[in-house]
Amino acid sequence: MTALEIVQCGPGASVQDAGRYGFRRFGVSTAGAMDRRALALANTLAGNQPDAAALELPLAGAEFRVVGGPVLLAAHGPGTTLAVPGRLVSERSSVQVGDGDTVMIGPPREGVYSYVAVAGGILTRPVLGSRSCHRRSGIGGDVLSPGDRLPCIGGSDNAPLHFPEGMTYCGRDAIRIVPGPQAGFFEDVTWSRLLSSSYRISPRSDRMGLRLEGPALRSSTGHDIVSEGVVPGSVQVPGDGNPIVLGRDCQTTGGYPKIATVISADLDRLAQVQVGRDVRFRIVSEGDAIDAARRSAHWRSSLKSSAEPVNGASPDLLSQNLIGGITRGDDL
Amino acid sequence: MQEDCEVNDPVIRYLGDSALSVEFGNRIDAELVSRVHAFDAALNQLCLAGVVETVPTYRATTVIFDPLTADVREIEAAVLRLASTESDAGRPVGQLWEVPVTYGQDFGIDLDDVAAHAGMTPSDLVEAHADPEYLVAMVGFLPGFSYLSGLDPRLSTPRRSEPRARIPASSISIGGQQTAIGSLEGPSGWHVIGRTPARPFHPGRMPEFLFEPGDRIRFRPVSAREWSELDRGATRGALVAERVDG
Numbered sequence: 001m002t003a004l005e006i007v008q009c010g011p012g013a014s015v016q017d018a019g020r021y022g023f024r025r026f027g028v029s030t031a032g033a034m035d036r037r038a039l040a041l042a043n044t045l046a047g048n049q050p051d052a053a054a055l056e057l058p059l060a061g062a063e064f065r066v067v068g069g070p071v072l073l074a075a076h077g078p079g080t081t082l083a084v085p086g087r088l089v090s091e092r093s094s095v096q097v098g099d100g101d102t103v104m105i106g107p108p109r110e111g112v113y114s115y116v117a118v119a120g121g122i123l124t125r126p127v128l129g130s131r132s133c134h135r136r137s138g139i140g141g142d143v144l145s146p147g148d149r150l151p152c153i154g155g156s157d158n159a160p161l162h163f164p165e166g167m168t169y170c171g172r173d174a175i176r177i178v179p180g181p182q183a184g185f186f187e188d189v190t191w192s193r194l195l196s197s198s199y200r201i202s203p204r205s206d207r208m209g210l211r212l213e214g215p216a217l218r219s220s221t222g223h224d225i226v227s228e229g230v231v232p233g234s235v236q237v238p239g240d241g242n243p244i245v246l247g248r249d250c251q252t253t254g255g256y257p258k259i260a261t262v263i264s265a266d267l268d269r270l271a272q273v274q275v276g277r278d279v280r281f282r283i284v285s286e287g288d289a290i291d292a293a294r295r296s297a298h299w300r301s302s303l304k305s306s307a308e309p310v311n312g313a314s315p316d317l318l319s320q321n322l323i324g325g326i327t328r329g330d331d332l
Numbered sequence: 333m334q335e336d337c338e339v340n341d342p343v344i345r346y347l348g349d350s351a352l353s354v355e356f357g358n359r360i361d362a363e364l365v366s367r368v369h370a371f372d373a374a375l376n377q378l379c380l381a382g383v384v385e386t387v388p389t390y391r392a393t394t395v396i397f398d399p400l401t402a403d404v405r406e407i408e409a410a411v412l413r414l415a416s417t418e419s420d421a422g423r424p425v426g427q428l429w430e431v432p433v434t435y436g437q438d439f440g441i442d443l444d445d446v447a448a449h450a451g452m453t454p455s456d457l458v459e460a461h462a463d464p465e466y467l468v469a470m471v472g473f474l475p476g477f478s479y480l481s482g483l484d485p486r487l488s489t490p491r492r493s494e495p496r497a498r499i500p501a502s503s504i505s506i507g508g509q510q511t512a513i514g515s516l517e518g519p520s521g522w523h524v525i526g527r528t529p530a531r532p533f534h535p536g537r538m539p540e541f542l543f544e545p546g547d548r549i550r551f552r553p554v555s556a557r558e559w560s561e562l563d564r565g566a567t568r569g570a571l572v573a574e575r576v577d578g
Contacts, residue, residue, distance in 0.1 A: 022384065026533070
């Protein structure tokens with residue numbers, strides 16, 4: 001069988017898809033790609049559905065070898081580079097890689113997560129309906145290390161694809177939030193502080209949670225509640241007043257008050273903000289958040305209409321609308 | 333309103349664009365948790381369009397929905413309708429399980445400390461822990477980790493000041509006024525009083541999860557020898573915990 005054989009990779013490299021649904025009542029975290037836009041872009045270039053399983057590479061690059069036959073693959077991420085024998089490939093293109101060839105992925109210089117998609121997707125064994133790795137529980141396998149083999153279909157009959165325009169990643173727009181279940185635990189002055197201050201991404205951030213440093217958010221009603229359900233995007237505030245935005249690997253329940261929830265359309269963008277950078281927040285209604293989630297999902301699924309064969313694009317695919325559909329990824 | 337009139341209409345609170353919490357209260361309370369589970373079961377029977385899953389806990393159930401296909405006004409209306417018509421709150425909704433446990437020794441290294449804290453002999457503590465019928469109030473923290481309500485208040489023990497980096501899989505532990513059946517090996521600040529050979533989560537076995545929120549649990553003390561026999565079966569995929577009729 002065709003496979004990608006890891007030669008080297010950074011800590012935390014893993015296989016991710018759209019995540020695992022239906023088992024949160026049993027304590028199973030959703031997991032899934034931290035940036036589903038970048039996952040969708042890489043997958044679309046590889047000719048896949050937007051949520052097919054791909055390789056997620058946090059912070060560092062990776063080197064792997066294609067074994068057992070040729071594959072079509074693409075790498076996408078903020079400032080990510082892809083090198084195959086003899087050439088550099090744009091993050092807006094997929095490329096056919098031969099059996100035995102070595103592929104080098106550079107670190108995401110302007111963000112945090114890169115994705116490597118192969119035609120047909122990565123075919124590790126699904127667990128509870130998903131191939132996503134949840135590191136803490138071991139569900140979906142462990143993080144990757146040299147020597148690991150990721151099976152895929154392979155083949156040389158998939159044509160490389162290309163996006164005519166790039167996508168801007170780290171827009172500076174404020175991250176949108178909806179007031180959370182314990183919004184009322186925090187007084188108006190605390191809310192003003194949250195909405196008027198910058199919060200810095202702490203180095204202690206990971207797939208379970210993005211820790212923020214900035215003006216402390218103190219609750220007038222304490223920082224312990226009887227545990228209840230939480231979701232990726234929940235903004236928990238523990239006793240030290242530093243908010244934590246829960247990530248895709250977060251637990252299913254939590255006992256800290258949740259001042260807000262980051263809307264799902266902005267979770268992808270937030271995941272790509274590097275440690276030491278600042279973010280700001282602004283409030284939207286849940287109705288606006290739902291509209292944004294719908295636009296975001298529509299954007300991911302319509303990407304394939306923007307991808308064109310590398311050689312010989314048909315003129316109608318180059319219309320402004322379709323190009324705009326890619327560049328507007330941040331404004332959804 | 334009188335203070336003892338605790339059963340209020342639930343409050344709907346949004347968690348962004350893909351989830352909402354139906355909150356029945358803010359305490360750990362047997363009546364409250366039963367009401368949450370009865371409501372959760374009734375809500376799931378409706379099979380509302382776009383509802384992906386629900387996560388019932390001690391005091392609320394979280395409804396995860398797909399913003400592409402769910403109509404949140406319809407979900408809200410269904411929640412309020414159910415809350416006003418539910419008549420069987422408190423009726424047990426889940427399965428009753430008998431769970432073998434070996435208390436103390438290497439299986440429960442904190443048993444003597446917890447007994448001392450409660451002012452009991454270790455054997456009285458085992459009896460007090462194994463006596464009640466518990467309710468699986470929620471499953472969280474790790475896959476299959478089952479939080480139980482119904483602990484004898486005399487057994488309440490503050491969590492350890494120094495959490496342990498690892499306690500064995502399937503540990504039975506006490507933390508504050510809660511007791512739990514652990515699943516996978518993992519960190520814990522709770523006191524380990526015993527261990528069951530049953531695997532609350534066993535990938536590849538059917539069912540993969542033993543206990544569901546709303547299920548009820550009885551513990552059956554077993555000897556270390558019986559634990560080993562049952563453990564061998566559990567390794568091969570036997571449930572070990574037994575469903576009790578009625």
